[in-house]
Amino acid sequence: MPGLLPWQTYVLAFGAGVYGVRYPAGAAGALAVLCVADFVLRGRDCRVPLLAVVLCAVFGFAYGTQRTPDGVAEVPGWMEARQPVLLSGVVVSAEPRPDHRLRVILEQVRCEADGAVTELPGRLTWSERDTDYRPLPGQTLRALARVQPVRNFGDPGTWDYEWYWRRQGVLWRAWPTGRAGPEWGARPEGALAGLKAALRGQVAGLLPDTRGGAMVLALTAGDRSELDQATLDATRSAGLAHTLALSGLHVGFVAAMGYFLALLAGWCWPPLLLKVPRPRLAVLFGAPLVLIYAWLGQPSASLVRASVMFGFWGLLLLQGRGRVLLDGLFFALAAILFISPLSVFDLSLQMSLAAVAGIALLYPLFRSLFAGGGPLVLRVGRWALGVLAVSVSATLGILPLSVWYFGAFAPNLLLNLVWLPALGFAVMPLGFLGMALAPVSGSAAGLLLSTSAAVADKLLWALDAVRGTGLTPVWATLRPLWPESLGFALLLVLAVLSLRGRRVSAGLAGLGLALLVLPQAWVMGLDSRDQVSLTMLDVGLGQSLVVSLPGGRRWLVDAGGGSRTFDLGEAVVGPSLTLGRPPRLDGIFLSHPDVDHSHGVPFLIERFSVGALYTNGMLPSGLTGERLRPALAARGLVPIRLSAGDAVELGSGTRVAVLHPGEGFSARRANERSLVLRPERAGRHLALLPGDVERSGVRALLDSGADLSAEVLVLPHHGSRVSFDPDFYAAVSPRVVLVSNGYLNRYGFPDPGVAAAARAAGGAVYTTARNGRVVCTWTGPEGESIVDMLY
Secondary structure, three states: OOOOOHHHHHHHHHHHHHHOOOOHHHHHHHHHHHHHHHHHHOOHHHOOOHHHHHHHHHHHHHHHHHOOOOOOOOOOHHHHOOOOEEEEEEEEEEEEEOOOEEEEEEEEEEEEEOOEEEEOOOEEEEEEOOOOOOOOOOOEEEEEEEEEEOOOOOOOOOOOHHHHHHOOOEEEEEEEOOOOOOEEOOOOOOOHHHHHHHHHHHHHHHOOOOHHHHHHHHHHHOOOOOOOHHHHHHHHHOOOHHHHOOOHHHHHHHHHHHHHHHHHHHHHOOOHHHHOOHHHHHHHHHHHHHHHHHHHOOOOHHHHHHHHHHHHHHHHHHOOOOOHHHHHHHHHHHHHHHHOHHHHHOHHHHHHHHHHHHHHHHHHHHHHHHOOOOOHHHHHHHHHHHHHHHHHHHHHHHHHHHHHHHOEEOOOHHHHHHHHHHHHHHHHHHHHHHHHHOOOOHHHHHHHHHHHHHHHHHHHHHHHHHHHOOOOOOEEOOEOOHHHHHHHHHHHHHHHHHHOOOOOOHHHHHHHHHHHHHHHHHHHHHHOOOEEEEEEOOOOOOOOEEEEEHHHEEEEEOOOOOOOOOOHHHHHHHHHHOEOOOOEEOEEEEOOOOHHHHOOHHHHHHHOEEOOEEEOOOOOOHHHHHHHHHHHHHHOOOOEEOOOOOEEEEEOOEEEEEEEOOOOOOOOOOHHHOOEEEEEEOOEEOEEEOOOOOHHHHHHHHHOOOOOOOOEEEOHHHHOHHHOOHHHHHHHOOOEEEEOOOOOOOOOOOOHHHHHHHHHOOOEEEEHHHHOOEEEEEEOOOOOEEEEEOO
């Protein structure tokens, strides 16, 4: 390929092979596109042997497989019983998290239960809330805890938590239980980690207790514990969240400090530049700063990898080489893949590579527009346009990854003209210098750190003001299927070559266009089939159901999970709905306002096109309600109250009948007033969706005399015994029973007696804990129901 040396093509093939360990189809497609593009774009005498490329991919696959840690082979009985155990282990690393949370990685993990000790293979992640304690590597931990295997939500195409932790050797997770806190062992003496912790403590003590102070602590010491939800929400909504997570961007800021030190040295002593050219001097000044910064930032894997990239770029500059950006990128990629091949799955590495590749490809197209001298104002304007061009280039490079992982696009590039220079030229240099002076002069360090925090506070104030005007939109997007991402990347490369005057193969452009268009044609074909489906998503101990109709119509029933803080709408429901399809819902039914059914609804209202919201007359309170009400107002949606006897037409001859609550029904608990819905088609009762209705609500349903029969039953209240009534199961007489319960949930749902009664009523029982996402499909008005599950 033009611009790529043969060995760089081999590196890409090796990376594709490693990627095939987890995603073989996508890796095979990427390898095929690489081979075709390399063959077409290289000159006849420069083409690399196809067999060599394939062998590199095979070697990458074998190497990645050999380096993949084993998963959990067996879950101990005490763990399946959710029994608290006495946990002990040795600290590997500790990461402060926002809102005073702490995440610790432990090894040599032992669990004592009923007098027996179990040594767990692999590592364990320990989570703790509301703590300011910072353990050091090598410390021991003893605590009464609940332990579970790391488990993924069983929804295809969503973030794979289990794989994320497994490739780091982490197989288990635990959290404290009971009133007694964890017992930490003695802190190692004389360790560098202790010096770092002491420096972090000094910096934290000198910073003001403001949002800006928390931001400076995160950017200088890698301690995000003081960041509050308001700061995280503001930066996320403006597409700036990445600027608070230490990465290659921040290493670039630190390296820029080395460049300005080189400028200062040349200004103070011009003869120095005759001996050491300014680019090499910048590397010599920047290298120690980058190493120190990487050490201070935990060090996180993303900082280490960014430092490796800087190291190779620095070596190439010291040697006076050309093609520094692209060649340094590939040298770094080769080294990272050799040392840690599974890093190819790391989002931060993928984003860094894509951003740098985008800049390398696209920025040269703009560079000539910003050259030249002239008055100071003109030069400043050109510099600002250059920053914008870099942002545009990087944004286009990471666009397929952004919309795939986050399902969103924030078109707020102009904010970068203020935010990034302020961080790079004020907040970080002042904070870095203040941290360096903290052990020597507290007053000078305090002044510098306070100034840095003041600048950060002003930035956050301005961001809040701009956000309040609605000028920082975040657009939900269709999440592309993997062929579409390959097609976009190929067409982007071909467009750049064409703009550079290179003749582009029409066949190769056709291949890129086909990869971009054909997957959507396939999805449209699927949606045109005459079938209705009910999908029970795996959202843990919560519930979210999707009714899909011919023509791509989709209706959602609930969107909640077992956490009041973790948004399952953003993490699971939204990504599941936008995989290959636009962010659009014909309507949402909210059965009742409890968090486990409602907490994800505000996100969907904010980001999706939603036709209507139907409720039982109640809306959520607390944090969920605080988000939902303004979202409804912004969208112009007025909740529609439903009661027994109502029906909502869904389209394609399908409707939802409302069976409960009746107009005269009253109950104190919101669960009892849950909407009980039944999708019907051509007089056929497809499924009964009873929300969290409990005994009095179930009895009211039975006493109403309504026909409750349905082919599929979603167990009320996740299979709780408080909703059990044998007459109810007899009245429904389902062939299939679905339970949204969550793996090893804290209530033990579904109750064994309830599950046994459901089976006795004639229904096969499917749970999200055991089967992941479950899809029931009816083909045609008279077709049999077909059940498909992930596991």
